[in-house]
Amino acid sequence: MLLASIIIHAAQPIRQERSAASIYHLLQGKRSAQTLQDAHMYGLTHLFGIYPKLSRQVFDKVAANIMQEEGQDNKKNMPYFNGMAYQSQTEPFLYRLLLLVQLLSNQTKGENRYIPVTDNPAIQHWIKQLYRQEQHRLDDWRNGVYEELYGLLEELPQIQAELFVDRLTGYHHIGLTTVQLAEKYHVHDTDVLLYQTSTIHHLLQHAETDTAAFPHLAALMDRPQHKIRSITSTAQKTRTMLERGMSVEQIALVRGLTENTIKDHIVEITWLDGEALSSKFISDTDAAVILECAMQAGTNKLKQIHALLEDKYDYFQIRLALALRKEQEVKT
Numbered sequence: 001m002l003l004a005s006i007i008i009h010a011a012q013p014i015r016q017e018r019s020a021a022s023i024y025h026l027l028q029g030k031r032s033a034q035t036l037q038d039a040h041m042y043g044l045t046h047l048f049g050i051y052p053k054l055s056r057q058v059f060d061k062v063a064a065n066i067m068q069e070e071g072q073d074n075k076k077n078m079p080y081f082n083g084m085a086y087q088s089q090t091e092p093f094l095y096r097l098l099l100l101v102q103l104l105s106n107q108t109k110g111e112n113r114y115i116p117v118t119d120n121p122a123i124q125h126w127i128k129q130l131y132r133q134e135q136h137r138l139d140d141w142r143n144g145v146y147e148e149l150y151g152l153l154e155e156l157p158q159i160q161a162e163l164f165v166d167r168l169t170g171y172h173h174i175g176l177t178t179v180q181l182a183e184k185y186h187v188h189d190t191d192v193l194l195y196q197t198s199t200i201h202h203l204l205q206h207a208e209t210d211t212a213a214f215p216h217l218a219a220l221m222d223r224p225q226h227k228i229r230s231i232t233s234t235a236q237k238t239r240t241m242l243e244r245g246m247s248v249e250q251i252a253l254v255r256g257l258t259e260n261t262i263k264d265h266i267v268e269i270t271w272l273d274g275e276a277l278s279s280k281f282i283s284d285t286d287a288a289v290i291l292e293c294a295m296q297a298g299t300n301k302l303k304q305i306h307a308l309l310e311d312k313y314d315y316f317q318i319r320l321a322l323a324l325r326k327e328q329e330v331k332t
Contacts, residue, residue, distance in 0.1 A: 002079070002191040004066045006047065007059075009078060013042040024059045027051045029087050031232045033264035039084060040271040041300055041322060049087030050197050051190070058190060079160065079198035086204050089222055094200050095123045096220045097145075098168065098175075103127060104142045105170030117169045130219070144216040152203055152214070159185055163192060164199045231272055238265035242277055263316045270323035282320045286313065290321035 010023045018038060025035045029049020039048040095118045102117050116124060134141055153161040163185060169175040182189045207217040231239070241251045248266075252259045270278040278287075293308050294300060300322060302315050309318075 001062065001188055002194050003051075003058075003188065004062050005078065006050075006194070007063055008066055010042075010044055010047055013044065014038070018042075020060075020063050023063070024054070024056060027054055027059070029083065033232070033235070033268045036232070036268050037271060037319070037323070045084035046081045048083040050081050050083040051194060052087075053193075054190070062190075079157075079195065080202050080205070081198055082201045082205060086201050089204060090197055090200050092123065092126075092222065093204060093220055094196070095120060096126055097203075097217075099123060099127045100130070100141075100145065100220070102169045103131065104138060104145065105173075107138055108142065109171045111171055117175070141216060148214045148217050149203075152206055152217075153199075156199065156202060159187075160195045160199055163195050167196070231269060232265075235265035235268045238262055239269050239277065242266070242280075263319075267316070267319045267323055270320055278320045278324060282317045282324075286317060287321040287324050289313075290318055291325055294322065294325075 006027070007023055010026060011020075014022060022035070022038050025032070026039055026044060026048055027050060029035075029052050036048075039045045098117045102114070106112070106114050118124070153164060156164075163181055166181060166184070167175045176184065178189055178192050181187075181192045185192075187195075203214075203217055204221065207214045207221055211218040237255070238251055241254070246254070248259050248262045251257075252262050255262075266277060266281065290305065290309065290313055294305050297304060297308055299305065302318050305318050306313070306315060313321075
């Protein structure tokens, strides 16, 4: 079961330091400072938000069966995910592609009356706009989308590619539902959705990094600045106020939040943007002392690090130092 493998994979770095609930929030893509921090601290940004509709009941049932398993190598067959980068794009891209394929298939046969695969008005409007702009180049689009999809799907495991193709709806052909796909391929419903997400991330990654080779798929993408979109909106407000020269105390007062909440935002920003703002709150020397202690102890537990450093640094400084670790590793 793919979901079980993903949970075990996520549990390996987190085990003993965070609860199983932290993995659930990670997979759901909970946009809290703690979950974003966990994703970066434990090297799990690729799994962030890959299953936003995962129910707690399903998660708990699967986790209860596998959390005690040891020594399993689950990276070998792990599909490609890039949740932190593509979480916000996955669903819009998927349904734009599904609706576009349906439109191109029906247009080939001169059919203009059909039930669209999605009733999302934003998706329908987007495809209508594309159609108005490109209606004289539909043959190019039909061939281009086919060739780009065929080439990229060939790179995937057979079951993953077939699950995606069987989902497609076209002229006088209705794509299979999640339940139907699960029954046909003898996999769990949750795995159908996870494979689908992995496939979309695979398409997005190639379309983004090689637009010239995949122009039609690239045209279906939004192009957010990943760092800005990954930061919660409330943390973005704090960053703007910090950049204006306001102190933590002033921001907390103006926003009606606690100082600890503002500090949570600063840690969140530091995970994504490095020392741009954190240097106001911790020096390079102090950060190096904290990181050396964490490395020697082999832990990310704040309480343990705090005790080992004999209360010389507060929890805020320790969290900032841990957030800076990734950037320092890149520099070295």
